Amino acid sequence: MTPDEGAAPARITPLGSPLTAQEARRIVSALEANIGRALKGKQEIVELALASLAAGGHLLLEDVPGVGKTTLAQALARSLDLSFARIQFTSDLLPGDITGVSVYDQARNSFVFKPGPLFANLVLADEINRTTPRTQSCLLEAMAEGQVSVDGAGRPLPAPFMVLATQNPHEHAGTYPLPESQLDRFLLRLSVGYPPAEVERELLLGGGTQLELMHLHPVASAQDVRRLQAAAALVTVAPEIADYVLAIVAATRQTPLVSLGASPRGAIALLAVARARALLRGRGYVEPDDVKELCVPVLAHRIALAGRGPGGGELERLAAERVVRDLVEQVPVPE
């Protein structure tokens, strides 16, 4: 975004001046290169993860084990100079295990709060569907409002705060599918997918990703991330683009293939990610392409297909993605 004539009208600068489009592009290229060293051949996924970060949203990675979900989260955390915590979700995990608990301090004769692993900038919630709905639901407040309530007191989480959750679509036994309210709080749902053959070969012959991860150094600070998020919110959106988003969301609600269409939160999320992606690509404005290409990762997990339950299984996912893709093709692009 440049304040030259013809561009957006002059805006009031918020605290911590937003990055310009050029600055954002510079930081993002550095991040992409850094993460790309650990997670090879997945530029698109890296870009979407960064878009989610810039839009201030959470990420749901759905894929089989061993394709680099954890690597992506760790590479992101290391490249960003952010605190990182990993929570392995199991069926016996309790809410207190992740939010933290108050323990009695004899010396002070009072209860002292011991923060749990959730108090980190970047939280990897591994195998999130393996834990009970009780524990899953304690993530709701954290993801939506950036704070947790323990013993009746709200405790703010650090900013930026981002949850990267993973789940394996192939296992059903002993899992608790995520409720719709939880799914709706994930900005994007991505499938990492197998790496290209040559990358996989390189993985076998090279030193492995773990070594690369150890050598990653931060290329952006937490302040940079905050400025990136501020800049993403200021990306210009023409009224016709907003109409386009609305038309797409309306299409998911009207089609008989879908029993539950995308929520208004889904529409807001679509536009927010489109803004973030435009900024990541060095643009101060959103194009219809930004919206169209992000429809599947933003909307597919938010709809319930007619005759099927939400969010469960690989086939469900593929079907939902297909429906969204087909619907978007029917919506006229603004000119």
Place this chain on the structure above:
Amino acid sequence: MKTPRGLTLLQTQRWAGTLTAAFGFLACAVSGEMGPAMTALFPLAVAGSAVAGRRFHGRMQWGWTVLLVGALLVLGVQVFAGQIDIILAAALFAELLCIHRLWHRRTERDELLLLLLALLLLCAGAALSAEVTFGFAFLAFAVSGTWALALTHLRFAIEEGRGPAGSAALLNSRRVATPALLGGLAALAFFGIAGAALIFLTFPRVTIGGLRRASRPAPIAGLGDRVDLSRHGTVADDPRVILRVRLDPAPRGEPRDLAMHWRARTLSQWTGHGWQSPDGGLIPVLRLPQRPPRGRGVPSVLSADIEVVGQFTDGVVFTPEGWPLGVDFRQPGTPRPAARRLYRNAAGDLFYQPVDSGDVRYSVVADTDEPDPARVRGRGQRYPSWVEADLAVPASLDARVRALAERLGAGKDPADAAAAVERWLATALRYTRDLPGDVADPIADFLFVRRAGHCELFSSAMVLMLRSLGIPARNVTGYFGGRRTDAGYYAVRAGDAHSWVEVYFPDAGYVRFDPTPASERGGRQEGFQARMVLLWDSLQQRWRAFVVDYDLVSQAQAMRRIGQLLHETGRRLAGKDGGTGRLRRVIAAAGGVLVTASVIAWLRRLRGRARKGQERELTADQRRAAALWRVGRRLLRSAGIEIAVGTTAGELARRVPAAAGLVRAYAAARWGGRRLPPRVVRATLRELRSGLRASAGRDI
């Protein structure tokens, strides 16, 4: 978002300051007292500051100081020497300070000082002239001053809040000082003025006119005390207003043109080429001479409130038709004694003294019952000795004039003879504005050679012909007519100058005869300039009545009138006054029209808003981008490329590399608000065509 046009915030702010200073100066300049040099200096300085002001900022400060101190000294000396008065000196010095500030404007202090100096100039202008032109300058000052104050504060608040680097974009933006903002500020200024005017009209007035000064004396000779008949050229129309007359009772039917002789003075001594006023000094008048006893006739009295415009005063008291009964110089409504006294000369013409250049206002009461020729018939020819001067016939009088007079009037009663001569002149001769030029005997030339002339020749010929018959007669000058104005008075213009005849009859006095054809008396001034002069004059009179001379008395009168009006309206609406159904109907109809109009306006606004929601406003660049995209897609389709409704520009560019340039230019302008000049549109389309041709060639 429209394509930005117009001035930036910074430019608008600077121009508003300059404009305010210019209107302050104009308020002074309209008084005409600043002199040509100082009047011309200001526009030159403004132009200079616009061109080179920035370059001079902060330089040659000592030079300016010397200049200003020098000017102050010179003005001080002039004031002490009594050459100019102190208000004018202050105005001139304020002008110089204003010019200095115009050339040195950078900080907020400079700008505010400039506005303060402009305000000083405006105040000086109020003291220098109380004319309506000042009112216009004041209005303009109020509007531009509001702009300047608002924009100056805005500008420096921005600079302070964002620093020089941060504020540059905003100060150079053309979206801040939009016509909407300026219009809103102007409306605010007008509201303020309207409120002030309301207070002015209703708040009890304590004093006015204390600062008012008499305008500069610039006497222009009105009616001279001699007339030369053998002049060259033509009688020109002169639309300047000389008399403003209000008649009581108002003339019946309030005609547009008044048929009234405004008598000024007698010219009874023939000089061979014209007339001059009789010898003798002025004597003070305590009481006007009584009218000789009439036979029968209904006494009727006319009061004429006459105002002589300052430029044209020369001490003569104008009287309407009829026998003047009294002249009153006291201002209507003021208890102050009159500053002027009435005099008369041997011929009975009325004068006043002292004579100055200000407007003179007096009221004349006259008995309008004039004897007609039939009633003065048979009075014989025994004239008193003091009319002998009006019987003098020049020795050089052409024999043909005498012969003509005798043919028309010999042996008749003087009244009949006078009527016969008057009728013959009015019918047998032609009126023309062309002057005879240098002729030996203008009367003979008029009667027998040209047989055409202007009013002075008609009246002179009649006087000389009657005198040759032994009937005392004299030439009288004055004005004829009066045009109604919308400010409620009749205006007599300089071009209405006229000349006629008075004939003496024993026991009846002088009776007026006018040999000039009735349709040619006075001026016929209908031109655009004449209308504008009248309009301006009536505007000035309103300004004077409602602003300058608006005092406690007029305020009380105005309030009483408003009260009466309200009372009357209320009474009529309440139906207590019989036969007022019409008023009720009119008000009901007006209310109905108002309601209908507002409903229509509201509906239109709603519709407009709905339409605006459908088709959003695009900038010229965005419209061009959309048009480029449509043309580009048509080209691609005709090249056999399929484009679905859901296909985005980016997808198309990936599919058809030749369209990449098109997509780039389109997307940046359409969605990013970048510029897209028509030149680029043409180049893009050219590139697309050649790209498509190349790819088509490859396919084959």
